[in-house]
Amino acid sequence: MKEKIKSVLVNLLKVRPEELKDDVSLQDSIGVDSTEMVESVIALEKAFGTKLSPKEVTKFSTINDIEKVISSKIGK
């Protein structure tokens, strides 16, 4: 799942895969802005077929955090 999350973000935000670190926040790793976060949440919702609230996935989330939230939603 981690790889799928990364690939969604890489394709969407046009960043290099190695810039995304599992345990560093999106803000600290790639300096994501609030509009990019809106876009990311929508893209992750589409990719995983679930609803995410903007509070659950923020720019302070790490890839590990996002994985936890999505796992709990889709029960995997």
Add this chain to the structure above:
Amino acid sequence: MDRIAVTGIGVVAPSGIGKRQFWANIKSGRSFIKEITRFDASLYPSHIAGQIDELEKYGMLSERLLKKIDAFSHMALIASELALQDAGIDIKNEDPNLVGIFLGNAIGGWLYAETELRDMYIEGREGVSPYMASAWFPAAPQGQVSIYYGIKGFSKTIVADRAGSLMALGYARKVLSKNKLNMILAGGTEAPVTPYSLLCCNTYGMLSKNNVHPQSAYRPFDKKRDGFVIGEGAGIVVMEGVERAKSRKASILAYISGYGTSCDGVDRIQPASDGKELARAIRIALTDAKASPEQIDYISLDGLAVNIWDESELKAVKEVFGARLKDIPVSCPKSMFGNLLGASGAIDMITTILGMEHGMVAPMINLDEPASNGLNYVLNHAKPHNIGKALIISRGRGGINSALVIEKA
């Protein structure tokens, strides 16, 4: 008011990107008007334009940024970078609070907006890029340039139809002469070669329909004129106080010394047919520049290639310059690459400055049989002529008149 120095030029135009390529093409009188290839425009009454292909090739911008901005911001960023390089300015060494951006634009960023609006109607609101809101509006390029360079000083976007960029240059000079800023990136940007923009420009009713002969379609002041041709691009210059430019040993390319503007106040689209208000704007600019009409030795005309616009413009210059007009070289180089609307005045000033630098006047093309005689048109090839003081005219719908006086450095 003080003269202000122009120390760097950034040009992104159908005739070339960067001042050398642009000037080389301009002086030879080559037309860059072509059939539109970006999308199928064949059913539009006018489907020719000055297009810029492969903009990405010249970019220093990341894909991550490019997906958030429209072409008109992209072109403004490239033109800004070229202008700063030309001026030898590293923006990191500037006080960001004392750097400003003054840009003209007429229509906004529609290539971005159109595709997102289509997605909204097909996919619903979640189909729209969240960048749409900040990508399309006329002040977006100002914002993007300020973010890219960390510029934080007083800045403005001027929307005044085709007169916007000449006005931006005039206001930038005013701000600099009051010592409010150290330097300004000033000019204009426009990207009208998109399906909806082209539709609006067609509805406007003043575009040439000579699609069969794109290169000879834009014919300012010619008897067989049938309207103008749109073009896309950006023209941005670095402006700074003369003392500052000299103290940093910058190469001063020209001085902006006078600016004037007026409104016709007669019709929502057309200008006044008598040209009197345009003549008044020209006189205001001359007075501001402490120049007499006798001192002007080149006029860059607006040249819309529409009867009432061309005729009223000629009435205005005849009124101001009288019998001497026949001796002053005049030109309208945009006949080669299209009317860049809200960037047209800035491109005209840049062309004039390049002419000053090379001791030449840039030509106009397609003027086979002048509708009015008594003018010294420079036709088809650049002509050797030393421009000392030049007048640049730029006008917009609804009777917006603007005039700028520049001097050779």
